[in-house]
Amino acid sequence: MAATWASRFALHPALLDAALHALALAGLVTDDAKPAGASAGGLSLPFAFGGVRVHATRAQRVRVRTTSGPDGRADVELTDETGAPVATIRSLTLRPLARSGSATVDAVTDALHRTHWVPAEPPVPVTALRWGILGTAGTPLVDALAPAGSGIPVYPEPAACDASSAVVVASCPPPDPTGGARAQAAAMLRAADWALRLVQEWLAQPHLSRSRLVLVTS
Incomplete structure (x- = not known):
């Protein structure tokens, strides 16, 4: 993460989002080709966070360790490059998002992401001072x-x-x-x-x- 933006958050949202992708890489969002708690063909997304604690602020790089609990919840530990704790999530509940029903997905996408072009002001000509x-x-x-x-x-x-x-x-x-x-x-x-x-x-x-x-x- 760029230091300029990372300093504005205790834990930058983009850094946390990238860290949670480790759940998919570790296979914690699926169980026998099915998302945790969902039917086949769906996708599980983070829904509820419990036991969240931030140990260090303004981290720019983290290492992620994930553990799956018996109830399908995940335990996430974030550490810095030296192994010092940055943040812990003791209970991360995943909620299934079915792939069918594109209207629902499109509605969520439209609600969160919008492209808006802001016209740039024409440059003011610089006049050399006498x-x-x-x-x-x-x-x-x-x-x-x-x-x-x-x-x-x-x-x-x-x-x-x-x-x-x-x-x-x-x-x-x-x-x-x-x-x-x-x-x-x-x-x-x-x-x-x-x-x-x-x-x-x-x-x-x-x-x-x-x-x-x-x-x-x-």
Whole structure:
């Protein structure tokens, strides 16, 4: 069983259903070519469960051991790959389902299984965003994102930004790794002050209300 689905159940129904198929493989659903408690030509299905106990949850693989009782009931033990108990069913009663009478079988099948096609929504076309760079030619960010001939606009300040640019990228001042602790702290304060002033200038431009400012930090 897939771990994603198995984790939603103490014992996944599909895993239990597959385990109960061992009853047919072990010949517990028939007796002298007849289903247990039914006439020849029928099929026995699990009907009543008794003494059910789950010892471990979220099992993905199990081993099955079945035993037939004197009254035709079955005893089922599920263990994991190490032999540790997963679940036990001390009394599983089988009920015959005659093969004749296809109307009854069809009614049960129609009640449990229905095919319903859900129309898929058409994919929404993805429109590439127009974006620009806020900075000066020759800086690392501008050279990397807007090389010569790329057609990506470079703006010197927020007031010069074109409203058609949905995203404008600006690079924060990089820190000085050569300075000491005091110098680095001062550089961080200057970068924060620079970012604050840039955001204030950006918000002061009404034509950029629908554009997004993205700050790149080092």
